[in-house]
Amino acid sequence: MDIQQQVREFITRNFFVSDAAGLTDGASLLDLGVVDSTGVLEIIGFLEGTFGLAVEDDEIVPANLDSIERIAAYVERKRAAGASGAAPRT
Amino acid sequence: MNPFQSVQRWPAAVPQLHDYLHATAARLPDKVALVCDGRRLTYAELEARSNALAHALVRRGVRRGDRVVVFADNTVQTVVSFWGVLKANAVTALVNSQVKTEKLAHLLEDCRPTALVTDARHTAIFAAAAARSPHLKSVIISGPRDAARTAGLPAVSDWDAALAAEPADAPPPRQNLDIDLASIVYSSGSTGDPKAIMLTHRNMLTAATSISTYLENTEDDVILDVLPLSLTYGLYQLITTVKVGARLVLERSFAYPAQVLQRMVEEGVTGLPGVPTMWAILTGMESLGGYDLSRLRYLTNAAAACPVKHLLRLHELLPHARIFSMYGQTECARGAYLPPEDLERKPGSIGIAPPNMEFWLVDENDRKLGPNQIGQLVIRSAMVMRGYWEKPEATAERLRPGPLPGETVLYTGDYGRLDDEGYLYFVSRMDDIIKSRGEKVSPKEVENALVDIPGVKEAAVIGIPDALLGQAVKAFLILEPGVTRSVKEVQLECGKRLEAFMVPREVEFVPDLPRTSGGKIKKSDLR
Numbered sequence: 001m002d003i004q005q006q007v008r009e010f011i012t013r014n015f016f017v018s019d020a021a022g023l024t025d026g027a028s029l030l031d032l033g034v035v036d037s038t039g040v041l042e043i044i045g046f047l048e049g050t051f052g053l054a055v056e057d058d059e060i061v062p063a064n065l066d067s068i069e070r071i072a073a074y075v076e077r078k079r080a081a082g083a084s085g086a087a088p089r090t
Numbered sequence: 091m092n093p094f095q096s097v098q099r100w101p102a103a104v105p106q107l108h109d110y111l112h113a114t115a116a117r118l119p120d121k122v123a124l125v126c127d128g129r130r131l132t133y134a135e136l137e138a139r140s141n142a143l144a145h146a147l148v149r150r151g152v153r154r155g156d157r158v159v160v161f162a163d164n165t166v167q168t169v170v171s172f173w174g175v176l177k178a179n180a181v182t183a184l185v186n187s188q189v190k191t192e193k194l195a196h197l198l199e200d201c202r203p204t205a206l207v208t209d210a211r212h213t214a215i216f217a218a219a220a221a222r223s224p225h226l227k228s229v230i231i232s233g234p235r236d237a238a239r240t241a242g243l244p245a246v247s248d249w250d251a252a253l254a255a256e257p258a259d260a261p262p263p264r265q266n267l268d269i270d271l272a273s274i275v276y277s278s279g280s281t282g283d284p285k286a287i288m289l290t291h292r293n294m295l296t297a298a299t300s301i302s303t304y305l306e307n308t309e310d311d312v313i314l315d316v317l318p319l320s321l322t323y324g325l326y327q328l329i330t331t332v333k334v335g336a337r338l339v340l341e342r343s344f345a346y347p348a349q350v351l352q353r354m355v356e357e358g359v360t361g362l363p364g365v366p367t368m369w370a371i372l373t374g375m376e377s378l379g380g381y382d383l384s385r386l387r388y389l390t391n392a393a394a395a396c397p398v399k400h401l402l403r404l405h406e407l408l409p410h411a412r413i414f415s416m417y418g419q420t421e422c423a424r425g426a427y428l429p430p431e432d433l434e435r436k437p438g439s440i441g442i443a444p445p446n447m448e449f450w451l452v453d454e455n456d457r458k459l460g461p462n463q464i465g466q467l468v469i470r471s472a473m474v475m476r477g478y479w480e481k482p483e484a485t486a487e488r489l490r491p492g493p494l495p496g497e498t499v500l501y502t503g504d505y506g507r508l509d510d511e512g513y514l515y516f517v518s519r520m521d522d523i524i525k526s527r528g529e530k531v532s533p534k535e536v537e538n539a540l541v542d543i544p545g546v547k548e549a550a551v552i553g554i555p556d557a558l559l560g561q562a563v564k565a566f567l568i569l570e571p572g573v574t575r576s577v578k579e580v581q582l583e584c585g586k587r588l589e590a591f592m593v594p595r596e597v598e599f600v601p602d603l604p605r606t607s608g609g610k611i612k613k614s615d616l617r
């Protein structure tokens with residue numbers, strides 16, 4: 001399963017999506033009301049646990065986390081940069 | 091009401107909440123009042139748009155005293171709507187955008203609004219609820235609208251078109267008195283049935299004056315608000331800003347703390363109201379020191395008690411900012427505040443009465459108590475609500491006769507204690523309301539949602555201590571024989587019915603629950 005699919009699966013399993021048709025890969029999770037402030041913390045926990053990333057305070061911004069495709073792209077960038085150095089955990 | 095007196099001949103003699111906007115727009119027309127969603131609105135623009143919305147509402151059949159529900163996030167339109175509804179001589183009901191369809195339908199049935207102002211983003215929630223509300227005469231929707239999904243609703247119009255068609259230079263004539271309702275605010279009650287708190291113009295004028303006085307707000311303030319406007323704590327940020335001619339930087343949430351901090355630096359924020367969860371996140375951020383927050387003049391904490399250690403840590407990290415620890419409930423806006431200079435001298439205290447309020451403690455026989463005795467907090471002030479909307483029994487329980495003939499005072503349902511200097515300490519709630527992330531959660535409301543889930547036989551919900559949330563919601567469930575359910579399934583099912591902050595964070599499946607001899611669930615044994 002690619003990263004984008006894994007992220008989508010996590011979102012649909014963990015959050016109630018009232019507008020399933022609206023949950024496109026590019027849709028804003030905040031706009032859709034899918035995540036709130038504790039939801040963002042859950043997403044960070046998922047990224048750290050599943051992909052072994054260390055999410056820095058200043059990376060917790062909508063540009064990295066507010067849609068399925070943004071999250072996937074962020075994971076790709078972090079992996080490419082090898083920023084964490086930790087092996088992915090599954 | 092006498093129809094011949096439908097317009098106030100001397101409007102200046104009838105103070106109304108929206109006079110704050112009118113006066114500030116006249117004094118500082120070109121000053122930026124609101125920064126939100128990447129937009130900057132001046133006081134003159136805010137005045138003009140709210141005038142236009144008021145006319146649009148009147149044209150759509152909104153009459154004096156009618157309720158208008160505003161169902162939206164913290165957006166420019168929500169701010170314009172708040173003032174516009176008041177100018178239409180109507181009553182604002184700002185509803186949290188996290189509310190789900192069933193609850194929204196219930197609220198619409200409860201307050202029977204004539205108009206609904208909302209945002210296309212929430213179509214999946216409001217369309218079905220609004221279609222079931224026979225009292226709605228019109229729906230005004232901002233943002234790109236899905237015509238097919240809103241087709242069945244009464245008199246739907248687009249926000250931009252509705253405002254553009256109206257005069258913006260003056261509001262409709264004033265009909266209300268200052269003792270008329272300005273707002274109703276929905277809050278979770280211990281019965282699980284949401285109740286609406288009725289606030290008059292005079293209630294809100296008194297509260298705004300009191301709060302802005304002790305916070306020493308001036309037009310140089312830039313206040314950052316991440317709290318929903320649907321909570322009075324969030325709403326009063328808007329009102330006090332407009333009262334003193336300051337600037338409001340309105341964010342939709344605190345989901346992205348780094349972005350909020352960046353906005354604080356860019357806008358030179360001087361005031362930051364928050365809840366304990368925010369302070370826990372901020373004090374845990376290693377990068378906090380990298381943001382230039384030198385203009386920050388004060389922080390306020392309310393909605394739930396903040397651990398003293400967080401407050402002292404904040405004081406260490408931001409030594410130039412004064413920290414106000416406050417206590418309040420929607421029924422009276424604020425009940426107490428701790429002057430910042432007392433923070434270290436009176437750790438854990440919620441302080442003294444704000445200006446134009448007094449309080450005392452009583453025992454179960456309604457006798458006044460002296461220092462160091464625990465009793466129910468009673469509040470006397472013009473800030474105290476008019477009552478609960480169409481709930482006379484619940485109102486009579488809280489509003490009881492005061493010292494003057496005919497007046498009522500607020501029995502808060504909170505236990506407190508006064509020290510020898512009259513400083514107040516919060517002890518506990520009389521009911522079992524949970525405070526999670528600064529929001530009130532009714533265990534009953536969560537239990538009702540839980541037993542709605544197929545396979546769940548019985549449910550009991552309590553609050554458990556949580557470092558981040560203050561309290562987290564924990565559910566104990568008895569399942570029907572032969573049924574298995576996972577924690578995640580239960581949480582997702584709850585998410586369909588409840589706002590996210592009400593969804594149990596912990597779920598434990600149990601064979602039985604501790605009970606009293608009368609068969610009632612004994613929650614004290616679950617804690």
